[in-house]
Structure formats: structure tokens, C-alpha cells
Amino acid sequence: MKEASYLALTQESLPPRLAGIPAVTERLGRAHDTWRVKEVGDGNLNLVFIVESSEGSLIVKQALPYVRLVGDSWPLPLYRAFYEFNALMRQAQRDPGAVPEVFHFDEDQALIVMEFLSPHVILRNKLIAGEKVAGLGAFCGRHCARMAFRGSELSMKSADKKTDVGVFAGNIEIPAITESLVFTDPYFDAEMNTHTAGLDPLVAKLRSDVALKCAVQSMLVKFSSNTETMLHGDLHSGSIMATETDIRIIDPEFAQYGPMGFDIGTLTANYLMAYFSQPGHRGADLERYQDWILSVITDSFEAFDAEFRRLWATERSGMLYPKSLFEDQGHGSEPACNAMLEAIWQDAVQFCGIEMHRRCLSLAHNADFETIKDAQTRAGLEARNLEMGATLILSADKVKTSQALCALARTFNGKDVL
Amino acid sequence: MKEASYLALTQESLPPRLAGIPAVTERLGRAHDTWRVKEVGDGNLNLVFIVESSEGSLIVKQALPYVRLVGDSWPLPLYRAFYEFNALMRQAQRDPGAVPEVFHFDEDQALIVMEFLSPHVILRNKLIAGEKVAGLGAFCGRHCARMAFRGSELSMKSADKKTDVGVFAGNIEIPAITESLVFTDPYFDAEMNTHTAGLDPLVAKLRSDVALKCAVQSMLVKFSSNTETMLHGDLHSGSIMATETDIRIIDPEFAQYGPMGFDIGTLTANYLMAYFSQPGHRGADLERYQDWILSVITDSFEAFDAEFRRLWATERSGMLYPKSLFEDQGHGSEPACNAMLEAIWQDAVQFCGIEMHRRCLSLAHNADFETIKDAQTRAGLEARNLEMGATLILSADKVKTSQALCALARTFNGKDVL
Numbered sequence: 001m002k003e004a005s006y007l008a009l010t011q012e013s014l015p016p017r018l019a020g021i022p023a024v025t026e027r028l029g030r031a032h033d034t035w036r037v038k039e040v041g042d043g044n045l046n047l048v049f050i051v052e053s054s055e056g057s058l059i060v061k062q063a064l065p066y067v068r069l070v071g072d073s074w075p076l077p078l079y080r081a082f083y084e085f086n087a088l089m090r091q092a093q094r095d096p097g098a099v100p101e102v103f104h105f106d107e108d109q110a111l112i113v114m115e116f117l118s119p120h121v122i123l124r125n126k127l128i129a130g131e132k133v134a135g136l137g138a139f140c141g142r143h144c145a146r147m148a149f150r151g152s153e154l155s156m157k158s159a160d161k162k163t164d165v166g167v168f169a170g171n172i173e174i175p176a177i178t179e180s181l182v183f184t185d186p187y188f189d190a191e192m193n194t195h196t197a198g199l200d201p202l203v204a205k206l207r208s209d210v211a212l213k214c215a216v217q218s219m220l221v222k223f224s225s226n227t228e229t230m231l232h233g234d235l236h237s238g239s240i241m242a243t244e245t246d247i248r249i250i251d252p253e254f255a256q257y258g259p260m261g262f263d264i265g266t267l268t269a270n271y272l273m274a275y276f277s278q279p280g281h282r283g284a285d286l287e288r289y290q291d292w293i294l295s296v297i298t299d300s301f302e303a304f305d306a307e308f309r310r311l312w313a314t315e316r317s318g319m320l321y322p323k324s325l326f327e328d329q330g331h332g333s334e335p336a337c338n339a340m341l342e343a344i345w346q347d348a349v350q351f352c353g354i355e356m357h358r359r360c361l362s363l364a365h366n367a368d369f370e371t372i373k374d375a376q377t378r379a380g381l382e383a384r385n386l387e388m389g390a391t392l393i394l395s396a397d398k399v400k401t402s403q404a405l406c407a408l409a410r411t412f413n414g415k416d417v418l
Numbered sequence: 419m420k421e422a423s424y425l426a427l428t429q430e431s432l433p434p435r436l437a438g439i440p441a442v443t444e445r446l447g448r449a450h451d452t453w454r455v456k457e458v459g460d461g462n463l464n465l466v467f468i469v470e471s472s473e474g475s476l477i478v479k480q481a482l483p484y485v486r487l488v489g490d491s492w493p494l495p496l497y498r499a500f501y502e503f504n505a506l507m508r509q510a511q512r513d514p515g516a517v518p519e520v521f522h523f524d525e526d527q528a529l530i531v532m533e534f535l536s537p538h539v540i541l542r543n544k545l546i547a548g549e550k551v552a553g554l555g556a557f558c559g560r561h562c563a564r565m566a567f568r569g570s571e572l573s574m575k576s577a578d579k580k581t582d583v584g585v586f587a588g589n590i591e592i593p594a595i596t597e598s599l600v601f602t603d604p605y606f607d608a609e610m611n612t613h614t615a616g617l618d619p620l621v622a623k624l625r626s627d628v629a630l631k632c633a634v635q636s637m638l639v640k641f642s643s644n645t646e647t648m649l650h651g652d653l654h655s656g657s658i659m660a661t662e663t664d665i666r667i668i669d670p671e672f673a674q675y676g677p678m679g680f681d682i683g684t685l686t687a688n689y690l691m692a693y694f695s696q697p698g699h700r701g702a703d704l705e706r707y708q709d710w711i712l713s714v715i716t717d718s719f720e721a722f723d724a725e726f727r728r729l730w731a732t733e734r735s736g737m738l739y740p741k742s743l744f745e746d747q748g749h750g751s752e753p754a755c756n757a758m759l760e761a762i763w764q765d766a767v768q769f770c771g772i773e774m775h776r777r778c779l780s781l782a783h784n785a786d787f788e789t790i791k792d793a794q795t796r797a798g799l800e801a802r803n804l805e806m807g808a809t810l811i812l813s814a815d816k817v818k819t820s821q822a823l824c825a826l827a828r829t830f831n832g833k834d835v836l
Contacts, residue, residue: 153642158597159590169584172577179576179737188743207747214754217739224571224738225646228639319597320642321635325606329625336632
């Protein structure tokens with residue numbers, strides 16, 4: 001990548017700069033001075049523009065050479081756009097329709113031109129607003145299963161998968177963010193950490209729990225030294241856009257190879273944080289809406305399980321658990337599939353607990369809690385979330401099913417932890 | 419690599435072709451027509467020449483574009499010399515003195531010029547001949563611990579380690595050999611398999627054991643989707659050269675990233691096969707020599723454990739289990755080190771059992787058994803080895819220590835399995 005030629009787009013410079021790209025003019029027309037451009041990047045890392053004309057619309061996403069949330073004191077390589085583009089290609093192939101269509105990629109400018117999803121809004125905002133999305137759990141569970149299975153050597157040719165591991169091994173700084181912000185910083189007084197006033201005693205307790213820290217670090221070993229499949233790497237409710245009935249997965253710039261349970265575990269944590277934060281947002285319909293959130297979790301794992309089993313039976317063409325060893329010998333391979341799903345579940349439970357912690361303890365908190373203005377209310381709800389997270393990390397082996405996970409959530413939801 | 423320019427060396431062509439390499443003439447002198455060249459490659463894959471002159475000696479190892487053991491019907495990329503060279507560099511850095519010194523590397527010709535070890539002989543031959551090597555277990559255990567620790571993100575900077583994972587991800591065909599010959603072929607009637615007459619009923623029993631096959635495949639998932647550290651990848655008694663007192667590790671062309679327990683587990687299997695095969699080779703001194711072999715195993719794990727703990731305390735500068743989370747907070751990290759060593763041990767036990775199987779069931783049997791001429795004797799001894807291998811794979815969690823492993827070996831050594 002010739003970083004020298006890179007230039008961040010502005011609302012003003014975007015139309016003339018993109019006017020020569022056929023994939024753009026095909027959709028917006030050639031009269032670029034009539035295009036309407038709006039910068040809407042509300043994430044932590046990038047510029048995001050909606051560009052509209054009388055003929056059509058699209059999104060232009062451009063990486064910035066630093067962490068937007070922090071500023072240019074935290075540089076971040078532009079090459080992440082290359083990984084995001086590559087991840088989007090693989091997602092589209094492995095779960096057609098699940099991600100925005102990509103129209104154009106410019107590696108030098110670290111920009112991706114893609115489908116503008118409308119009237120989709122960020123799922124996290126819907127969860128805060130108390131809005132339901134039909135089929136959410138089924139869609140996301142199926143998506144995670146397809147990505148897990150089809151990106152692994154259960155399905156891929158070894159040569160293709162190993163080559164791809166080599167490609168993604170070049171992405172160093174992005175995984176490093178997760179490694180520190182998610183797995184390490186929450187558990188000591190790291191520089192950029194913040195937490196809600198009132199949580200001090202609980203935070204001190206968590207940070208002095210050596211068994212907890214050991215368990216989290218053992219999951220960091222798995223996260224950083226495991227190449228089972230290509231992960232989204234940052235699958236939370238801000239990485240999903242939805243209408244009442246349509247759902248898309250966005251923003252895979254944290255894509256990396258990692259353990260199959262990571263994405264669905266992280267996503268589950270975000271549902272649980274939505275669940276625990278609801279008393280700060282809802283009135284009369286609180287209980288019913290919380291029930292719905294938990295149903296999304298059980299739907300997710302039910303769909304993951306069903307889809308993984310379907311793919312195991314129909315698409316197991318890789319070198320792992322080959323049919324030559326099982327079906328071709330008249331031996332069923334269900335015990336192996338069961339064991340693999342159980343291992344994925346256990347990993348997911350622990351990753352879930354870790355994500356629940358990091359969103360309240362280190363940088364990059366989430367709006368579910370942050371938009372609760374009263375600090376005392378917020379602290380009380382975050383405390384339930386933190387305590388349940390610790391239980392999941394330390395006692396994952398006692399939480400056998402998603403139903404048990406949800407029952408545990410109900411228990412903590414009724415507790416005054418502080 | 420410009421494969422077009424590659425030309426396999428012969429005893430005749432070697433001197434003129436290497437006469438222009440300073441690293442060679444420095445050691446052998448310029449009178450290349452006086453050099454004595456002997457091809458000694460007894461392995462499965464390469465040409466190996468000893469080159470001597472009145473001034474010195476060296477080894478020239480050149481990859482062949484096919485598997486020597488099978489012939490040109492099984493092509494194998496020359497780039498494996500690149501990985502062997504890179505592995506030798508890392509081994510020399512992580513455990514100075516443990517591997518032959520490299521004098522010269524020619525990527526196009528897939529050849530490495532290196533130190534000629536003399537009067538070292540292949541350890542496997544010593545084990546068959548009943549010869550002891552002082553300090554063998556301590557050396558190999560320490561070596562495996564250094565390679566495991568110093569090649570991981572316990573020690574390395576993440577960026578360096580991830581870049582290296584990317585480099586080694588380009589090595590596809592070599593790991594593929596291990597993946598099929600070690601983990602899959604032994605458990606069904608694969609084309610190139612052979613086993614000793616008389617083992618048929620036992621082999622049939624192993625191949626119909628679905629739990630066994632599932633357990634082995636779960637270890638294949640670990641072997642192929644884990645990048646904890648850089649492995650030797652083929653550490654058996656044919657990859658070690660020794661005198662009575664000096665030991666070197668050779669032939670890391672199967673180097674890849676993988677789980678920390680793989681190398682020491684594989685090596686242990688080779689000691690156990692040496693142990694079980696001894697009644698085919700020894701007379702009066704049988705029991706004493708078998709005891710010595712088992713002492714090498716316990717010495718190995720004792721040294722591994724001690725060295726890993728020493729490095730944990732003194733060289734833990736990577737991102738995993740950072741001191742900022744533990745020692746800097748006044749919290750000991752011993753529980754984490756204990757847990758990691760336990761996980762390495764469990765993996766090692768299962769990899770050990772798998773290696774014990776593959777050496778009797780698929781291609782590339784080892785001389786410990788193969789040199790026993792009487793097929794009935796051989797079958798009986800191999801059967802003990804196969805049965806113990808199955809126990810290790812299926813019940814690794816019940817074998818808690820290397821002492822317990824050796825006690826188990828003694829039990830099988832007294833059994834008439836067939």
C-alpha cells in the first residue's frame with residue numbers, strides 16, 4: 001500500500017474524488033456535483049459517508065490512520081481496510097446476503113464503497129429503544145455457524161485455509177487492540193480504563209481474583225493462538241443493522257482467524273448487556289422486552305446448533321473428521337459433532353463473560369449502559385452484568401445450555417449486587 | 419524460488435558446484451577436486467552429502483522435489499528447505515548449541531550447508547544397539563521447553579510472532595503429510611498403510627473404535643489450528659544425533675506452528691517404541707536398558723517442567739499472562755503456569771499415543787520394530803505399543819505424571835496382548 005498517496009475524504013472532496021469510479025457512477029450517475037454527502041461515522045475507527053443522488057445511494061467507508069475514538073496519538077494502520085474487504089468477500093460467499101454488497105475497493109485510499117442499508121438502523125439502538133427484530137436469533141446463530149464451519153478445515157481445502165491464515169497473519173495491530181482492551185486491560189488499572197463511580201469495590205474484587213485473571217488469560221491464549229476459522233472479531237449489537245424483519249452484519253475490520261466460539265460468545269454478551277441495562281430504559285413493558293432479549297439468545301444457539309449439524313452432515317469435505325474415517329466405514333460421526341459443539345459452547349460462555357467485563361471496565365463502553373444518565377442506577381445494573389460475567393468465566397463448565405445461561409441471567413437480574 | 423534453475427546434486431557435481439561459495443571454501447579449502455563426497459541420506463525426503471577435505475568437513479543437505487521414500491509419484495515442494503533453514507535459525511537462537519551450525523543457504527537450489535556432526539550417530543540406532551547417552555532426557559526436555567516458551571507469545575513480541583506465523587503458513591504440503599500419515603491414515607485402510615502380519619485383529623479393533631477416532635481427530639484440530647509456538651514437527655529418535663555425551667537436534671523441515679505439547683509428546687512415543695521393541699534386540703541387559711529408556715522419559719518431563727518454570731519467571735515478556743496483571747499487582751502467577759504445564763502434559767500424552775499408533779499402522783514405520791526380523795515377535799511387541807497408545811489417547815486425563823506413564827508402560831511390557 002502506498003500510504004503516501006492516501007488522503008482522508010471530506011464531505012466536499014468525496015464527490016470529485018469518486019466521480020471517476022464506474023462502480024460509483026453506475027449507481028449515482030455522473031453529475032457528481034449533485035450528490036449529497038453526509039458523514040455518519042459514529043464508530044471508533046473510521047470515516048463513514050452516505051452518498052445519495054436522484055439515481056441511487058451508497059456508503060463510502062474509509063479507514064483513518066489512527067483510532068478515531070482516541071485521536072492521532074493512537075496510530076492504526078490503514079491496511080485494516082484490506083482485511084475488512086477480504087472479510088466481506090468471505091462472508092458474502094459463506095452466508096450470501098448477510099453482509100452489505102461491496103461495489104468497489106481502493107486499497108491505497110483504504111476505502112470500501114458498498115451498499116447503503118436503508119431503513120436499517122444499528123441493532124444496539126433498537127435494543128435501547130425497546131424494538132424487536134423478527135428472526136434475530138435464528139439469523140445470527142445461523143450466520144455464526146456458517147462462518148465457523150465454512151471457514152474451517154471441516155469444509156475448506158487445507159491449502160486454501162492455510163494460505164488464508166497467512167494472509168490474515170499480516171493483520172497485527174487490530175487483533176492487538178482486542179488482546180489488550182478485551183483480555184488484559186479490564187483486569188488491572190490500565191491507563192485508558194474507565195468505570196462507573198460506585199463500582200470501585202466490585203472492580204477491586206474482580207481485579208484481585210487471581211483465578212479469574214488466569215481463566216481470562218487462558219482464553220487469550222486461545223484467541224491469539226487458534227486458527228479454527230475466520231472470525232468477524234467484533235460481533236456486537238453495533239455490528240448488526242436491522243429493520244423489523246431484515247438483518248445484516250457489518251464492520252468486519254477486526255476479522256482474524258480464531259476459535260469458533262468467539263463471535264457467538266461476544267454477541268451473546270451484548271444481548272446480556274442489553275438485558276441487564278433495560279431497567280434503565282423501560283417502564284411497563286420491561287419484563288416482556290427482557291424476556292424477548294433472552295429468547296434471542298436461546299434462538300441463536302438453537303440455530304447455531306441446527307445449522308452446524310446440517311453443514312456437518314452435508315458439507316464436511318475438509319480434512320477434519322473426514323468421511324473416509326467415519327461414514328465410509330459405517331461409523332456415525334455424531335459423537336464428534338456433539339463434542340465439537342460442546343467445546344464451542346464452553347468457549348462461547350467464557351468469551352461471553354469476558355466481553356461483559358470489558359465493556360464496563362476498559363475503553364469502549366457500550367451505549368446500553370452509557371446512555372443511562374443516573375450513575376447510581378447504571379452502577380447497579382452494570383454490577384449485575386459484571387458479577388454474571390465472572391460466574392461465566394469461572395464456572396462455564398456448570399452452564400451447560402443457553403437455557404441455563406438465561407436462567408442465570410434472570411437470577412442476577414433480580415439481585416442487588418452492590 | 420526459481421524452480422527452473424534447481425538441479426539435484428550428485429557426488430560428482432557437488433564439488434564444482436559448491437566451489438564458489440566462500441562459506442564452503444573457508445572450511446574445505448579451494449582444491450575442490452580433492453574433496454571427498456559421500457551421499458548418506460537415509461531419511462525419507464532428501465539428499466544428504468558428507469563433504470570432507472584435508473582442511474575440514476561439512477554436510478550438504480538438498481531437498482528433492484519428491485518424497486524419496488515413495489518416489490517421484492509423490493511430489494513435494496522444494497520450498498521446504500526454506501522452512502528448514504528458518505527453523506534452524508530460530509532453534510539456534512532459542513537453544514544455542516542444540517542444532518548444527520548453518521554455514522550457507524541457497525534457496526533456489528533448496529540446499530543447506532551445515533556443520534558435520536562427528537562422531538555423532540542417529541539416536542535411534544543407539545537405542546537399537548543398547549547404547550546410553552548421558553543427559554539425554556535433561557537435554558531434550560530443556561530443549562523442548564525453550565522452543566515452546568521462547569517461540570510463543572509468552573516471550574515473543576506479538577508482532578514478531580504473528581509475522582512468523584504468516585511466514586510458516588506458506589508451508590502447506592509438509593504439514594499435510596503429518597495430518598494424513600499421523601492423524602488419519604492409521605485409522606482406516608489407507609492406500610500406503612502397512613502393518614505386521616498377525617496384528618490384523620488388533621488393527622481392526624482400533625479402526626472400529628469410534629471414540630478413539632474422534633479423540634485423534636480432536637487432536638488433529640489442535641495440531642492444524644493452533645499456533646502456540648514453532649514446533650520441530652518431527653522430533654523422533656531419528657531427528658537426534660548423539661555421542662555418549664553430546665546431543666544435537668536435526669532435520670526441522672517439518673517445522674510449523676502448533677501446540678506446545680506436540681514435540682515432547684512425539685519424542686516420548688519414540689522412546690516408548692524403543693522400550694517396547696527392546697526384547698527383540700537385547701538379551702541379559704534387557705531389563706536394565708529398558709529401565710534406562712524410561713528414566714529418559716521422566717528426566718525429559720522433569721527438565722521440561724523446570725526449564726519452563728524458569729523461563730516463566732525470568733523471560734515472560736510477551737503479551738500472555740503479563741506481569742502487569744500478576745506480579746506487578748502482588749499476585750503470584752504460579753497457578754497459571756501450573757495450568758499451562760498441565761495442559762501441555764495432557765496434549766503431549768495424547769500426541770504420544772497417536773505417534774505410537776502411526777509408526778506401526780501407516781507409512782514410515784520405524785527401525786526399532788522393523789529391524790526385528792521375526793514377524794511374530796515383532797507383532798507381539800508392536801501390539802503392546804498399540805494397546806498402550808490407545809490407552810493414552812482415550813484416557814490421557816488418568817495419566818497424571820511421567821512416572822504414571824512409565825508405570826503404564828511397564829504394565830503393557832508384561833502383557834501378551836495378542
